[in-house]
Amino acid sequence: MQVREIDDDEGRRLLRIVRRGTGSVVTWRRAQTVLLSAQRMPVAKIAEVTFTSADRVRDVIHNFNADGFDSLYPKYKGGRPRTFTLLERREIKKIAKSKPAEHGLPFSAWSLAKLADFLVAEGWSTTSATRAFGSCFARRASPFNA
Numbered sequence: 001m002q003v004r005e006i007d008d009d010e011g012r013r014l015l016r017i018v019r020r021g022t023g024s025v026v027t028w029r030r031a032q033t034v035l036l037s038a039q040r041m042p043v044a045k046i047a048e049v050t051f052t053s054a055d056r057v058r059d060v061i062h063n064f065n066a067d068g069f070d071s072l073y074p075k076y077k078g079g080r081p082r083t084f085t086l087l088e089r090r091e092i093k094k095i096a097k098s099k100p101a102e103h104g105l106p107f108s109a110w111s112l113a114k115l116a117d118f119l120v121a122e123g124w125s126t127t128s129a130t131r132a133f134g135s136c137f138a139r140r141a142s143p144f145n146a
Helices: 008-020 025-038 043-050 054-072 086-097 112-121 126-138
Strands: none
Touching (some): 008 025, 008 054, 025 054, 043 054
């Protein structure tokens, strides 16, 4: 697998990222992989030079062919997950204290799994619903034991 044809401007931009060496190491390594592929180096040799696997090299090349320079920059976000606002915590607490029948559900008491499923169905993301239990139940927001 080879990278698509890149024009002179793209080549200069890749070379600038590789030579500059500042910023994200991930971006630098991906740019280096694409630049080596543009020079028609085989995937196995690129993997050897960049100390990575051939599959990873193919992924980087495929992503660059599909998304261009956007694929060079990491999309993950680090740091602490966002905290719930007071209004969000109150809403979760209100739902947890209510009876499931009030929401048209056929059971008489909430379990953590049922409450999580309900929150996800109501538009809360799976991770935020799970985190809601950790933050709200840790603060004794719920009247029942889990």
